[in-house]
Amino acid sequence: MKNIISDPMHVINVGLARFTDSLSSQGVPVAACPWQPPAGGDPVLAWKLARLLNNPEVDKANEIAFSRYMESNPVLEGVGTAGKDIPGMDGKRILHSGPPIAWENMCGPQQGAVMGAILFEGWADTPEAARRMVEAGEVELAPCHHHQAVGPMAGVISPSMPVWMVRDAVHGNRTFSNFNEGLGKVLRFGAFGKDVLDRLHWMADVLAPVLQKAVEKMEPLEIKSLMAQALHMGDEVHNRNAAATSMFFRKLAPAALQTGMDPAQVAAALNFIAGNDHFFLNLSMASCKTMMNAAAGVKNSSMVTVMARNGVQFGVRISAFPDQWFVADAPMVDGLFFPGYSKNDAAADLGDSAITETAGVGGFAMAAAPAITQFVGGTVADAVKNSRNMQRITVGRNAAFTLPLLDFGGSAAGIDCRKVADTGIQPIINTGIAHKEAGIGQIGAGLTAAPLECFTQAIDALDASLHE
Amino acid sequence: MKNIISDPMHVINVGLARFTDSLSSQGVPVAACPWQPPAGGDPVLAWKLARLLNNPEVDKANEIAFSRYMESNPVLEGVGTAGKDIPGMDGKRILHSGPPIAWENMCGPQQGAVMGAILFEGWADTPEAARRMVEAGEVELAPCHHHQAVGPMAGVISPSMPVWMVRDAVHGNRTFSNFNEGLGKVLRFGAFGKDVLDRLHWMADVLAPVLQKAVEKMEPLEIKSLMAQALHMGDEVHNRNAAATSMFFRKLAPAALQTGMDPAQVAAALNFIAGNDHFFLNLSMASCKTMMNAAAGVKNSSMVTVMARNGVQFGVRISAFPDQWFVADAPMVDGLFFPGYSKNDAAADLGDSAITETAGVGGFAMAAAPAITQFVGGTVADAVKNSRNMQRITVGRNAAFTLPLLDFGGSAAGIDCRKVADTGIQPIINTGIAHKEAGIGQIGAGLTAAPLECFTQAIDALDASLHE
Numbered sequence: 001m002k003n004i005i006s007d008p009m010h011v012i013n014v015g016l017a018r019f020t021d022s023l024s025s026q027g028v029p030v031a032a033c034p035w036q037p038p039a040g041g042d043p044v045l046a047w048k049l050a051r052l053l054n055n056p057e058v059d060k061a062n063e064i065a066f067s068r069y070m071e072s073n074p075v076l077e078g079v080g081t082a083g084k085d086i087p088g089m090d091g092k093r094i095l096h097s098g099p100p101i102a103w104e105n106m107c108g109p110q111q112g113a114v115m116g117a118i119l120f121e122g123w124a125d126t127p128e129a130a131r132r133m134v135e136a137g138e139v140e141l142a143p144c145h146h147h148q149a150v151g152p153m154a155g156v157i158s159p160s161m162p163v164w165m166v167r168d169a170v171h172g173n174r175t176f177s178n179f180n181e182g183l184g185k186v187l188r189f190g191a192f193g194k195d196v197l198d199r200l201h202w203m204a205d206v207l208a209p210v211l212q213k214a215v216e217k218m219e220p221l222e223i224k225s226l227m228a229q230a231l232h233m234g235d236e237v238h239n240r241n242a243a244a245t246s247m248f249f250r251k252l253a254p255a256a257l258q259t260g261m262d263p264a265q266v267a268a269a270l271n272f273i274a275g276n277d278h279f280f281l282n283l284s285m286a287s288c289k290t291m292m293n294a295a296a297g298v299k300n301s302s303m304v305t306v307m308a309r310n311g312v313q314f315g316v317r318i319s320a321f322p323d324q325w326f327v328a329d330a331p332m333v334d335g336l337f338f339p340g341y342s343k344n345d346a347a348a349d350l351g352d353s354a355i356t357e358t359a360g361v362g363g364f365a366m367a368a369a370p371a372i373t374q375f376v377g378g379t380v381a382d383a384v385k386n387s388r389n390m391q392r393i394t395v396g397r398n399a400a401f402t403l404p405l406l407d408f409g410g411s412a413a414g415i416d417c418r419k420v421a422d423t424g425i426q427p428i429i430n431t432g433i434a435h436k437e438a439g440i441g442q443i444g445a446g447l448t449a450a451p452l453e454c455f456t457q458a459i460d461a462l463d464a465s466l467h468e
Numbered sequence: 469m470k471n472i473i474s475d476p477m478h479v480i481n482v483g484l485a486r487f488t489d490s491l492s493s494q495g496v497p498v499a500a501c502p503w504q505p506p507a508g509g510d511p512v513l514a515w516k517l518a519r520l521l522n523n524p525e526v527d528k529a530n531e532i533a534f535s536r537y538m539e540s541n542p543v544l545e546g547v548g549t550a551g552k553d554i555p556g557m558d559g560k561r562i563l564h565s566g567p568p569i570a571w572e573n574m575c576g577p578q579q580g581a582v583m584g585a586i587l588f589e590g591w592a593d594t595p596e597a598a599r600r601m602v603e604a605g606e607v608e609l610a611p612c613h614h615h616q617a618v619g620p621m622a623g624v625i626s627p628s629m630p631v632w633m634v635r636d637a638v639h640g641n642r643t644f645s646n647f648n649e650g651l652g653k654v655l656r657f658g659a660f661g662k663d664v665l666d667r668l669h670w671m672a673d674v675l676a677p678v679l680q681k682a683v684e685k686m687e688p689l690e691i692k693s694l695m696a697q698a699l700h701m702g703d704e705v706h707n708r709n710a711a712a713t714s715m716f717f718r719k720l721a722p723a724a725l726q727t728g729m730d731p732a733q734v735a736a737a738l739n740f741i742a743g744n745d746h747f748f749l750n751l752s753m754a755s756c757k758t759m760m761n762a763a764a765g766v767k768n769s770s771m772v773t774v775m776a777r778n779g780v781q782f783g784v785r786i787s788a789f790p791d792q793w794f795v796a797d798a799p800m801v802d803g804l805f806f807p808g809y810s811k812n813d814a815a816a817d818l819g820d821s822a823i824t825e826t827a828g829v830g831g832f833a834m835a836a837a838p839a840i841t842q843f844v845g846g847t848v849a850d851a852v853k854n855s856r857n858m859q860r861i862t863v864g865r866n867a868a869f870t871l872p873l874l875d876f877g878g879s880a881a882g883i884d885c886r887k888v889a890d891t892g893i894q895p896i897i898n899t900g901i902a903h904k905e906a907g908i909g910q911i912g913a914g915l916t917a918a919p920l921e922c923f924t925q926a927i928d929a930l931d932a933s934l935h936e
Contacts, residue, residue: 232839233702233711234872243701246714250742253721257735267725274718370872371700380872404702404838404848405873 038422045421045456048463052302052418055466061301065319066395066414069303069359072294073169074287076221079212081204083159086147086176092123093140097155097352098310099325100143103134107311107347112190112438113154114141119192120200121158127192145306145317148293149176150285150352153188153434154311161200162208166223166286173293177286179203179211182276183442188351190438210269214256221251223287227361228400230280231411236369237284238353238362239376239430239445244280249273285352288359295414296322302462303395304415307358307427307450311350311434316454318417320462328453333433335446336377347436349448354429360398360413363430363447364390367405376430376446380405386428386447387411393419393427417462420455506890513889513924516931520770520886523934529769533787534863534882537771537827540762541637542755544689547680549672551627554615554644560591561608565623565820566778567793568611571602575779575815580658580906581622582609587660588668589626595660613774613785616761617644618753618820621656621902622779629668630676634691634754641761645754647671647679650744651910656819658906678737682724689719691755695829696868698748699879704837705752706821706830707844707898707913712748717741753820756827763882764790770930771863772883775826775895775918779818779902784922786885788930796921801901803914804845815904817916822897828866828881831898831915832858835873844898844914848873854896854915855879861887861895885930888923 011030013020020032039046052058083089094117096110103111111131118130118139133139144151151157156178163176181199185191215221226247233243252273256266273279296305301319308315315325330348337343356362366372367387370380384405390412391397397410415427426449433444479498481488488500507514520526551557562585564578571579579599586598586607601607612619619625624646631644649667653659683689694715701711720741724734741747764773769787776783783793798816805811824830834840835855838848852873859865863882870876883895894917901912 229710234700242697243711243714246711246718249718249721250714253717254735254739254742257725257731257738263725263731267722270725271722274722373872374876380875404841407848408842 036424040424040452045459048459049418049422051467052459052463053422057300057466058302058418058462061298061320062303062395062414062416065295065298065301065303068171068298069291069295069414070398070400071170072291074166074175074223074290075169076215076218076223076283077165077167077174078215079208080163080165080176081159082157082161082163082176085163085165086149086157088147089159091140092138093142093159094118095142095144095147095149095151095155095157096310097144097151097153097350098308099313099315099327101310101312103141105312107350108436108438109190109347109350109434110154110156110311112192113156113187114139116187116190116192116196117156117158120197121160143308144352145308147176148174148289150289150355151178151188152180152281152285152353153351153432154190155352156187160204162204164283164286166283166290168290168294171294173290175286175289175293177282177289179207180276180279180282183278185439185441189434189441191441192439206265207269207272210256210259210261210266211252213259213261214252217255217258218251223283224291224400227284227287228402231361231365231368231401232404234369234371236362236365236372236430238281238356239432240369240372241280241284242277244284245273245277248280248283281353284361285355288355288361291359292355295319300462300466302417302458304358304417304427307354307429308352309349309354311347314349314451314454316417316450316458318458318462320465324461326454326457326461328451331448331451333431333444333446333448334377335433335444336375337433337444338442341435341443345435345443347434349429349431350434351431353431354450357427357429358415360394360401360411363428364413365401365403365411366428366430367403368411370405372430378447389425390428392423393425417455417458421452421459424452426450426452504892508892508920513927516927517886517890519935520927520931521890525768525934526770526886526930529766529788530771530863530882530884533763533766533769533771536639536766537759537763537882538866538868539638540759542634542691542758543637544683544686544691544751545633545635545642546683547676548631548633548644549627550625550629550631550644553631553633554617554625556615557627559608560606561610561627562586563610563612563615563617563619563623563625564778565612565619565621565818566776567781567783567795569778569780571609573780575818576904576906577658577815577818577902578622578624578779580660581624581655582607584655584658584660584664585624585626588665589628611776612820613776615644616642616757618757618823619646619656620648620749620753620821621819621900622658623820624655628672630672630679632751632754634751634758636758636762639762641758643754643757643761645750645757647675648744648747648750651746653907653909657902657909659909660907674733675737675740678724678727678729678734679720681727681729682720685723685726686719691751692868695752695755696870699829699833699836699869700872702837702839704830704833704840704898706749706824707900708837708840709748709752710745712752713741713745716748716751749821752829753823756823756829759827760823763787768930768934770885770926772826772885772895775822775897776820777817777822779815782817782919782922784885784918784926786926786930788933792929794922794925794929796919799916799919801899801912801914801916802845803901803912804843805901805912806910809903809911813903813911815902817897817899818902819899821899822918825895825897826883828862828869828879831896832881833869833871833879834896834898835871836879838873840898846915857893858896860891861893885923885926889920889927892920894918894920
């Protein structure tokens with residue numbers, strides 16, 4: 001035994017940094033071990049977590065949910081029309097991103113996009129008339145997620161819009177997403193001018209038929225494999241889709257030429273896709289939704305199956321309660337702004353695209369996309385650290401999504417709301433930043449994190465269902 | 469002052485590891501500093517190097533050569549025909565990779581490719597007749613590099629073959645490369661069966677016209693920028709060109725559709741390119757040749773402008789002596805072999821593709837392509853280490869070719885033969901491995917290194933021209 005008075009000491013300090021500092025200022029060698037009380041020090045939550053973290057039924061349920069997620073095999077089924085193919089898409093219904101929200105509470109870009117969709121559908125002739133229609137309750141608003149759909153940013157999908165249809169070849173569930181319009185003034189950022197509406201009509205009338213017929217000519221496209229390749233090519237398939245779009249285009253173009261359609265129409269369609277690095281994003285999102293749908297509805301599972309934002313609220317769903325939202329205020333995004341814009345211009349976190357992080361890519365796979373650090377801020381080391389850090393709050397790692405910078409280890413996947421609440425580590429999201437006013441568009445990109453409250457609410461609900 | 473008998477010591481050992489070992493085995497804290505005598509301990513070479521490394525004329529010449537290399541802007545000019553567009557490509561002339569070599573000394577794959585080219589040209593009807601023609605001296609053999617051309621592996625280019633034409637928009641020089649045939653049984657691995665010849669005819673008759681007209685419809689393609697993007701997408705644009713090919717295809721396909729050519733022909737051409745991840749390699753090589761040509765011919769410059777192999781000899785040229793080859797035996801390639809093959813089946817290092825390393829990409833940019841470590845062996849850390857190590861033997865770093873894993877620092881570029889001879893660090897080359905017999909094809913991929921002898925010969929020549 002050492003004599004702690006006379007012998008030289010080597011100290012390991014657990015927790016508060018102040019003890020470390022005072023010892024090392026006195027020349028005592030000291031190693032700091034970071035520690036903080038579980039559940040942020042909340043005794044009631046800590047107690048619930050202790051019960052849930054030691055509950056083998058939750059572990060077993062998560063294993064089932066995770067293996068369903070892993071088995072899921074999203075295949076590009078084709079192109080449909082929202083009103084015809086999305087279940088429950090009846091009447092004058094418009095879908096939007098994030099958890100449910102009333103018209104009057106919607107953020108600027110989402111209100112603008114809803115008005116644009118009404119004009120696109122021809123339900124009204126002027127923006128004012130469109131606004132009055134919604135205010136009069138003549139248009140039904142519903143989250144995309146209530147219809148197995150996902151949409152980036154405002155996430156607005158109306159009945160006449162063409163949609164990607166993705167089917168899980170293993171579990172059979174079908175998911176949907178709209179088409180990516182490109183950058184600049186576009187509906188998903190709330191723009192509804194003539195150019196925006198003209199483009200939407202062109203996408204429905206010219207682009208969609210080409211894509212539909214081309215997909216019929218293609219070999220069945222297993223999207224997870226394409227995403228996995230893109231993760232080796234600098235994409236994280238949320239904020240960066242340059243490689244995935246290029247590879248998808250390489251498969252699509254030869255098929256489009258086999259359709260026998262008017263060459264000018266085919267050329268116009270291919271030109272549009274070739275000019276948009278983000279074109280694959282919506283397919284990535286629909287595929288992530290497919291994988292998470294496979295994991296949804298497992299009794300007692302604390303695995304997160306949805307994270308989505310409407311620019312006002314951030315909503316989370318977990319596998320055990322597939323129809324319930326756990327919501328909190330949507331956070332602001334910390335990132336780099338395009339010249340002339342700042343944080344003051346930004347809308348809060350917006351869009352269904354956080355389904356990518358829910359599925360273990362996007363911010364969870366930042367290490368795959370070092371080049372994106374130049375776009376969202378931070379260093380390559382930060383990107384690797386973020387990807388490693390996420391491993392502390394997930395059920396497992398996705399062996400199909402390997403990250404070269406983690407020595408080809410799988411990306412962290414299957415967020416466990418118990419671990420988030422226990423460690424206080426918030427799921428990281430790598431996202432675009434919208435201007436808070438309708439129609440101005442993207443003003444930057446950066447990182448944000450899912451609010452802890454969503455996960456603690458989920459813990460309350462899970463604890464109540466299991467132990468009360 | 470410490471008393472070295474009684475006081476505790478901390479030792480730094482420079483050089484031989486044995487001293488480090490004996491001290492640390494006695495419990496003395498010791499830091500090892502690697503050091504070895506310059507020029508591998510050769511006193512004559514060391515003396516020449518001392519003179520050359522301290523010669524400001526060489527430094528100044530290298531600055532000029534390096535800045536010409538950096539300024540160079542290779543632009544895709546179009547598609548030509550070797551016999552018509554390559555200067556000096558007259559009569560029955562066939563180009564091959566590497567330094568000059570007589571027919572009887574050629575390796576199997578290169579002999580096979582020459583015979584294949586004779587059959588393709590219709591100069592002979594059977595492989596035996598083709599062989600007799602060459603043996604009778606009726607066919608002129610010359611290195612691609614003597615005609616501003618480059619070709620991967622056997623590197624065979626004959627008069628009727630279509631070629632890429634790349635022009636330096638700054639310095640005006642024009643370079644050439646053949647088209648990539650894909651994998652499997654192909655001419656560049658020495659195959660000359662009917663399928664190989666049929667494909668070559670199809671490439672000349674169907675593919676080339678589509679590419680030629682499509683390039684006319686495209687915006688002028690600045691290839692360096694495309695290469696730089698690919699370096700952020702997991703390519704090192706030598707052994708891996710998946711991203712570059714995809715991005716090139718995205719630009720090419722819409723242009724091909726505007727040519728007004730027969731849609732079936734356009735579709736066949738695009739299908740061929742879409743199916744070959746390596747299609748961009750030959751454009752990468754021609755562009756690297758453009759950049760290195762810009763740097764060639766600067767009096768007193770020790771910067772390497774060519775590294776090329778013919779499967780028997782490895783040849784190097786430096787800027788000061790643009791028409792002189794410094795040759796040594798071609799090394800074997802250390803790598804991973806496809807199932808059923810081993811080192812015993814391998815040809816020695818082969819092809820002009822080391823022009824990519826000469827230009828600061830390929831093995832010099834391994835850190836850009838962590839995924840390739842799975843293909844050539846080694847770890848991501850090795851790839852980063854190799855890219856850093858190459859900085860010790862180059863004139864500078866290419867600020868246009870930034871590598872995410874080096875925190876977006878430029879790739880090491882402009883090999884200085886003085887530094888290679890001084891440090892003994894050999895330029896690393898990331899390459900495919902050919903079967904030693906004609907026509908079997910690629911049997912693996914891996915890393916090799918340029919032989920030191922080539923660089924010490926260049927030192928002798930440079931020292932002689934400056935100091936004698």
